[in-house]
Amino acid sequence: MRVLALSLGMALTGPALADTIVATRMIRPQEIIAPADLLVQEGEGQSDVTLDDLIGQEARVALYPGRPVRIGDVGPPTVVERNQVVPLIYLRGGLEIMTEGRSLDRAGIGDHVRVMNLASRATVSGRVTANGQILVSQ
Helix, strand or coil: CHHHHHHHHHHHCCCCEEEEEEECCCECCCCECCHHHEEEEEEECCCCCCHHHHCCCEECCCECECCECCHHHEECCEEECCCCEEEEEEEECCEEEEEEEEECCCEECCCEEEEEECCCCCEEEEEECCCCCEEECC
C-alpha cells in the first residue's frame, strides 16, 4: 500500500522547477554576452549555469529570446580569427622554436586550434594564449 501511495504521489507531482537563464534578445553567434542580454527565470529542469559563467563569453550559436542558455552555447571570446597569421611557438626542455603560421579556425584563449606552418606547409595544432600566440603541442 505504501508503494502505491509513493508511486501515486510521484506521478502527480510536476517536473522540478529551477532557476533558468534565458536570453532577453536575439544574440547572434560571435557576439559578446552582456548582463542586459540575460534574465534569470523559473523554469523546468536543472541548470548548472550561473550568470557569471555566461557574462563576457562569446555566443557560439544563435541564442533566441526566452530560451535557456546552456554552457555549450558559449565560449571564450575569439582571440584568433580564421586565416589570421599567428606566431607559432614550440617549447621543449630548453629548446624554443618560433615561426609564423596561418590559423585554420577561430579560437579563444585556451582553445585548441589547427595552424598551417607557413614555412613547411605542415599542419600542427596548439593552444591559444592570451596574446594570440599558439603553443604547439606536437
